[in-house]
Amino acid sequence: MSVFEVRVDRVLGVGPFCEIGQPRVTATSSREALIAVGGELIRPQWHGRDVSDRSRPNPGWHPTAVYRSGDLTCLFQLTTCWPVNALAFHPTLPLLAIGTGAYDGGWSYEGELLLLDLSTGATVSLLAYPREVRELTWQDPETLGLVLGIPCDEDEKRFGTTSLACSIRRDDWDRATVGMLRMPYGEKPYADASDTDPSVAAAVIERLCTERGRAWTPRRAVWAVQALADGRVLAALEGIAVECWTPTSEDCAWQVPAGGTGYQVNTLPDGRTALALTQTPRSFYGGRWTSEPSVVVEVDLNGGAVRTTLQAASPTIMVSRADGRWALRDTEHDTATMTGAVTLVDPEGAHPSTVQLGRYDLINHYFDIRYAPDLLFLQGMGNKPSHDKWVVAVDTPHGRVRRLFPLEWDASRGGHLFGGCGAYLDDRAGPALVHAGAVHDRAGLLAGNTFVARRKYPTGEPQWVFTADHQATSLDVDADFVYVTFNSGELIILRTVNGAVRTRQQLRVNGHRVVPLSLARVGANRLVIGTLDGRVLDCSVAALQRSG
Known part of the structure; x- marks a missing residue:
C-alpha cells in the first residue's frame, strides 16, 4: 500500500x-x-x-x-x-x-x-x-x-x-x-x-x-482551474474570465478581465482554445431582483486573445463532453421567466437546437462531469423538478434526451439526493462515473450525508460509495486515483477501483488552513487547486512509504 x-x-x-x-x-x-x-x-x-x-x-x-x-x-x-x-x-x-x-x-x-x-x-x-x-x-x-x-x-x-x-x-x-x-x-x-x-x-x-513597496491586489474565489498538456494552468475567478499561469514563472502570463466573475473554464480538444463562462451579480431595481445573461468567451490559449463572445439568453451553466461539444443550461430562478432550456451550441455556427429539461435549481441540479462521452444533466419530475432526479444524456445535434439512471441508487431509503461534481473514467473495472453529491435532510447537512460514488456507465449501478461530512467542491481522476476537495479544507485521495482512502489531509499554506474550491490534475503526480481566498496552489503528490 x-x-x-x-x-x-x-x-x-x-x-x-x-x-x-x-x-x-x-x-x-x-x-x-x-x-x-x-x-x-x-x-x-x-x-x-x-x-x-x-x-x-x-x-x-x-x-x-x-x-x-x-x-x-x-x-x-x-x-x-x-x-x-x-x-x-x-x-x-x-x-x-x-x-x-x-x-x-x-x-x-x-x-x-x-x-x-x-x-x-x-x-x-x-x-x-x-x-x-x-x-x-x-x-x-x-x-x-x-x-x-x-x-x-x-x-x-x-x-x-x-x-x-x-x-x-x-x-x-x-x-x-x-x-x-x-x-x-x-x-x-x-x-x-x-x-x-x-x-x-x-x-x-x-x-x-x-x-513597504508592496502591491496589494485583492483576489477572491477561484471557481475553476484547468490544466493544459504543456503544464500551463488556467483559472477563473472574480473579475477574471480566465487567466494563464506557466510552470516556470510566478507571474501570470495573461488574463482576460470580466465585468463579473469567471465560474467555468473548458478547454477544447484542439489544445489551442478555451471557453470561459462569466456572470455579473444580480441587481435590485424597481422592487425586484434582476439577472443579466451569462457570457461565454472563446479564448486563444497562445496569448489570451478573445476570439468570439457569446451572450446567452439568461443566466446559464456550461456543460461539455470529451469531444468538445458543449451546451448551455438555463439556470434562471425567476419562476415567471424560467424556461429550463438546454441550448446545444453548434461548433460550425449553425442555428443551435433547444431542449427543455425542466427548471434548474442550484442545489439540486449541478452535475459537472469531466471527460464525459455524453452531454450529461440531471432532470427531475415535470411539476417537481427537484424530485426523482435522473441522469440523462442529450444527443447532438437534434437534442434527443436519453434517461440513463436515477441519481438515487438506493430506492429503499427514499433519499433526496443533490448533484455535484464528477468525472468519467474507463479502467480495468469498466466505464464509470465517479461523482459527488449529498443526501438532503431537513435538519441541514448531517455528518456522513455527503458522498463520492462510483457508478457503472451508462446503467448507474453503484460500485463503491465513500461518505463524508462536508460538501465536495471539486473532483478529478486518473487511472488509479480519485482526487476530491471539500469545503472543510480537506483533500482526499481514493482508489478508483474500490474507493479505499489513500490519503486525507487539511490543505494549508504557510501553516494556515485554506478552503479549496476547484481542482485539476496537471500531469503525473501533480495537482492544481484554486482556493476561496483567490490563490492557486501548485501541488505535488508524493509517496511517503510502501508496504506489502
Whole structure:
C-alpha cells in the first residue's frame, strides 16, 4: 500500500493580505508591531451551484488574520460564522478581542465576542448566548467596553435603538473560558452608528503596502482551474474570465478581465482554445431582483486573445463532453421567466437546437462531469423538478434526451439526493462515473450525508460509495486515483477501483488552513487547486512509504 502526501510547491496569485479577501475592519497593537484585519470572503455559492453547507459545527466564512507590521507576514488566521465588525488589541496582554455579528433578516441580532491568544493561537468564544458585537474598546487592562446589538426585533420598541452599550470589568482575561460572560451586562441604550465602512480598512491596507513597496491586489474565489498538456494552468475567478499561469514563472502570463466573475473554464480538444463562462451579480431595481445573461468567451490559449463572445439568453451553466461539444443550461430562478432550456451550441455556427429539461435549481441540479462521452444533466419530475432526479444524456445535434439512471441508487431509503461534481473514467473495472453529491435532510447537512460514488456507465449501478461530512467542491481522476476537495479544507485521495482512502489531509499554506474550491490534475503526480481566498496552489503528490 502507498501512503501519499500532497505538498504545496508554489502559490500563485499571492500577495500581501491575501488571506482576508476584501478587508472590513483593522486594528493595530499598542506599539504598532501587529495589525489585525477582519475580512470578507464570498459565500461559496453562485448562480449554478452552492457548496456552502458543512455539517455542524463549522467555522464559517469570515476571516480574521493578524500580521507582523514590519514585513506583513501572517501570524494567525481564523474564520468566524458572522462578519467581523470590530477588533481591539489588549493594552498589555497578548490578546485580540474580535467582535462579530449581523442581523439575521427576520428577528435576531446574532454574533460572538472572541478572544484570540496571540501567544498560543487559541480562540475562546466569551458570550454565553449569541449577540451581535458592533464595537469594542479596551478602556483599561481590566475593562472591555462593548456595543452590542439588541437581542431581537421586539427590543427596539423598549430601548428606542438597536444598539446597547456596556462595560465588563474582569481580572481574568488571560484565563478566559468559553461562555464566561453571562447576562445581565448592564446595557444601556446607545445611538446607532453607521455600518462598518470597508473603504476605511482598504485605505489602511493600501497605505501599509505602499510604505513597504508592496502591491496589494485583492483576489477572491477561484471557481475553476484547468490544466493544459504543456503544464500551463488556467483559472477563473472574480473579475477574471480566465487567466494563464506557466510552470516556470510566478507571474501570470495573461488574463482576460470580466465585468463579473469567471465560474467555468473548458478547454477544447484542439489544445489551442478555451471557453470561459462569466456572470455579473444580480441587481435590485424597481422592487425586484434582476439577472443579466451569462457570457461565454472563446479564448486563444497562445496569448489570451478573445476570439468570439457569446451572450446567452439568461443566466446559464456550461456543460461539455470529451469531444468538445458543449451546451448551455438555463439556470434562471425567476419562476415567471424560467424556461429550463438546454441550448446545444453548434461548433460550425449553425442555428443551435433547444431542449427543455425542466427548471434548474442550484442545489439540486449541478452535475459537472469531466471527460464525459455524453452531454450529461440531471432532470427531475415535470411539476417537481427537484424530485426523482435522473441522469440523462442529450444527443447532438437534434437534442434527443436519453434517461440513463436515477441519481438515487438506493430506492429503499427514499433519499433526496443533490448533484455535484464528477468525472468519467474507463479502467480495468469498466466505464464509470465517479461523482459527488449529498443526501438532503431537513435538519441541514448531517455528518456522513455527503458522498463520492462510483457508478457503472451508462446503467448507474453503484460500485463503491465513500461518505463524508462536508460538501465536495471539486473532483478529478486518473487511472488509479480519485482526487476530491471539500469545503472543510480537506483533500482526499481514493482508489478508483474500490474507493479505499489513500490519503486525507487539511490543505494549508504557510501553516494556515485554506478552503479549496476547484481542482485539476496537471500531469503525473501533480495537482492544481484554486482556493476561496483567490490563490492557486501548485501541488505535488508524493509517496511517503510502501508496504506489502
